[in-house]
Amino acid sequence: MDSRCLPIHLGDKSYDILFGRGLLKDLGSKVRPFCAGGRAFLLTDQNVDALYGATAENSLREMGMRVRRLALPAGEQTKRFDTLPEIYRAMSDFHLTRADLVLTLGGGVIGDLGGFAAATFLRGLPFVQVPTSLLAQVDSSVGGKVAVDMPWGKNLVGAFHQPKLVLIDPDVLQTLPPRVFRDGMGEVIKYGFLFDPTLLDLLQDPDRIEEVLFRSCDWKRRVVETDERDRGERMLLNFGHTVGHAIEASQNFSGFTHGEAVGLGMLAITRLAQARGLTEPGTAEAIAARLAQIGLPVRAGALDWEKVRAALQNDKKNLGDHLTVVLVRRSGEGYLYSTNREFFEGVEQCLA
Template structure:
């Protein structure tokens, strides 16, 4: 399957197909006529899939940089190591960077590519469910600061995204659940039929025969939203459903307890619960989200007092001109952006 993100000069294809990874080189040859490629990956992914990708790129001079896995790697302090590797490889603006990994590598390698020599071409090959359905598409690249997640970043679109659902077979259950947090999000904000499909199943294994189609649907939703709002000033904010709380939960625990998808699950449920109490969301939506989270082994609470998170929320990128743009649901499949303030969370107690 091929989808196209239509963004004028930044238009790019997304290829989604089981078993596509060994064909990486043939897809890259469609647009890349340079000589050098640098693969940036991590120490979990590269031993599994690095050779497969390298074998498909024998026509090129290839270099690789393997970084430690995990969110702490996605920091400003990692960038000098990446830039040094690019300089050692004598990478130029006519060359190519491949981000081979999950969301951390996609964001980090993408930001390095966007800033090295003011921009080196990029291909995203996401190897986690979360990255396949969400972070690899849309051109957002970033690194974290101690004060918050993704606070230094850029809009930098790849030249292509290559998605092979077969690579998910090597993922531990924890990372499958992590990705399902974002899949549930897409059903919540834009597609009740997708949400109903997710809750109709009893487990991820039960859902697996439909997985490639579900990945494609999530990617297509994001494609449409990004085409309408490339720079995150309007409709694209809907993709942040659950993230206002999620990012602060992740940061509170120094990215060492809840994974991103787990934190998004908590954020979606808790903000919907609060919105229902205020009459801003149809009653029953929070319970529906909780049911979906339970099916895919995702938490709905983190046992933190809301007061512990409000300082970080104040620094959130969605907090513009002292107004917090909250993403809420009218009902499942129908979302909206509500300008509000930190007062929304007053009296929230423990979440």
């Protein structure tokens, strides 16, 4: 089968992103070189497991690997610190060693959770990302940031742990519910307004999805190669995430999806910046139009804004009373801006 390869150059942590229709059926042969010990621990969620779990496991077994498959409940509520003991116990019972392999088959929740478990069990196991949601394929599976949520904030406990391989099969997107597919488009819109306005013109054409995947990952590759540890340019990828994460936390991760919240976050912070002369007039309106075009929300509705403001205090980009926010001067030109918490005064009016 035809596949396309995008290498990420990170010295001894370099790896490839493979793109290709039907690649999931060839999973075993692609990952076998990374599994010297012969045991493969396959983490997934119950929804994905019903669709693709057996296919993935059979492919691994056909290459002579012993497989332990663990399917967790689907949803952001699973990406909690208190889920980890169940995973660690299953890994221990399977006698995983650092010569074996962890695979994450699912969306961003499973990729983040399984990646963090791999980063911490036995002080680090090799792992492979097999993202099955659009959001995970264009963003969260690439770059090595893995984390779990705490009740008061998103991604507060995490690590940098690069995968050995990312395997992206566009065919699996065909089984996504419409809302989950739109969720991933929020991150694609982010890339468009940060770096590449021409990417936005592909969003309505389903025949261009493979180009959307490749170009989105290529933008992330460029940033990660420059700033793997999120100390400078990589912070640009958090456009919309400061307010977006706060919205998610205020709803106990059970309201807006991640992509929906990020879209609202991009819109809110751009309206705030535009009002302060930090963004070219009309940019916020362009973001709102793209979100609405895809079917993502442009109004927040009834939120507990006290909880949102409290969650903003826990943003990982905060340094004392100062914080770095990600803004766009205009479509395609993102930048970092140092400010203070007063910047967010009036944020609720931006999403009314």
